[in-house]
Amino acid sequence: MKKLVIVGCGRLAGIVADAVVKGLLPDYDLVGVYSRTASKAAHIVHKMQQHGKPCIACATLEELLALKPDYLVESASPAAMRELALPALRNGTSVITLSIGALADETFYQEVAETAKANGTRIYIASGATGGFDVLRTASLMGNTTARFFNEKGPNGLKGTPVYDDSLQTEQRTVFSGSAAEAIRLFPTKVNVTVAASRASVGPENMQVSIQSTPGFVGDTQKVEIKNDQVHAVVDIYSATSDIAGWSVVSTLINIASPIVF
Numbered sequence: 001m002k003k004l005v006i007v008g009c010g011r012l013a014g015i016v017a018d019a020v021v022k023g024l025l026p027d028y029d030l031v032g033v034y035s036r037t038a039s040k041a042a043h044i045v046h047k048m049q050q051h052g053k054p055c056i057a058c059a060t061l062e063e064l065l066a067l068k069p070d071y072l073v074e075s076a077s078p079a080a081m082r083e084l085a086l087p088a089l090r091n092g093t094s095v096i097t098l099s100i101g102a103l104a105d106e107t108f109y110q111e112v113a114e115t116a117k118a119n120g121t122r123i124y125i126a127s128g129a130t131g132g133f134d135v136l137r138t139a140s141l142m143g144n145t146t147a148r149f150f151n152e153k154g155p156n157g158l159k160g161t162p163v164y165d166d167s168l169q170t171e172q173r174t175v176f177s178g179s180a181a182e183a184i185r186l187f188p189t190k191v192n193v194t195v196a197a198s199r200a201s202v203g204p205e206n207m208q209v210s211i212q213s214t215p216g217f218v219g220d221t222q223k224v225e226i227k228n229d230q231v232h233a234v235v236d237i238y239s240a241t242s243d244i245a246g247w248s249v250v251s252t253l254i255n256i257a258s259p260i261v262f
């Protein structure tokens with residue numbers, strides 16, 4: 001059995017814990033969880049215990065890593081990913097991350113890659129609320145590639161960000177246009193998808209991103225478009241909630257343990 005832990009015990013972590021309970025991840029024991037909000041970690045532990053599965057809530061990241069997990073699911077934030085990636089990789093723990101925005105920084109990205117290689121560990125970029133990383137990478141390898149990313153949200157999904165104002169409740173507007181690197185700086189927890197798709201293709205500086213706010217729109221549309229001399233591919237995903245991102249972690253974990261890999 002592989003030892004699994006989770007950092008960041010919110011909505012998406014709950015989907016992963018539920019998958020363990022439902023028996024969808026038979027190759028893993030969820031041995032520990034850690035969250036900034038201790039009550040959320042306790043909630044997952046309680047659920048596991050109710051199903052006869054031992055799991056502990058850790059008070060610190062160090063305590064969690066001392067469990068010597070094989071895999072760590074990061075479902076906290078890009079800031080948390082920045083804090084935990086190197087210590088986890090050096091601990092022999094591979095990381096499945098949803099907060100791919102942390103990997104927009106080229107220096108950090110290289111440091112993560114070198115540390116993983118030196119320690120025989122890996123970072124797995126979950127497809128999250130987007131996908132098609134196989135075709136994005138394949139098309140990029142063919143050369144002469146351009147890629148762009150279109151995200152549509154309702155105005156409430158932009159509350160608390162610098163672009164929000166009440167006029168968005170009644171007016172459709174493009175609220176951002178720029179690179180994925182710029183997008184994640186402005187919306188640190190909302191456009192991890194753009195950095196993920198860029199890392200699979202043209203990189204965060206070259207992925208052109210636009211974000212449109214549409215009154216009354218519920219959920220998110222994430223549309224990646226890649227072109228080279230021969231290929232034109234569009235990965236267009238609408239999702240009513242962000243649950244698809246939690247399920248993408250479950251899918252990645254199944255892949256890691258599977259003899260047949262997608």
Ligand SMILES: NC(=O)C1=CN([C@@H]2O[C@H](COP(=O)(O)OP(=O)(O)OC[C@H]3O[C@@H](n4cnc5c(N)ncnc54)[C@H](O)[C@@H]3O)[C@@H](O)[C@H]2O)C=CC1
Nearest residue numbers: 008009010011012035036037075076077080099128129245
């Ligand atoms: N790649 C993708 O498509 C998507 C990625 N995300 C990423 O996943 C993260 C989690 O999403 P949700 O579960 O919806 O959020 P959430 O807000 O429901 O849960 C996040 C949890 O992480 C904890 N946390 C935050 N910072 C922490 C830290 N430094 N150390 C330990 N715990 C910490 C919080 O207390 C909270 O319990 C988001 O912040 C975002 O970065 C979210 C949606 C889609």
Ligand SMILES: O=C([O-])CC(=O)C(=O)O
Nearest residue numbers: 129189190191192193242
């Ligand atoms: O579910 C979404 O809208 C995607 C998201 O939050 C992200 O990429 O960080």
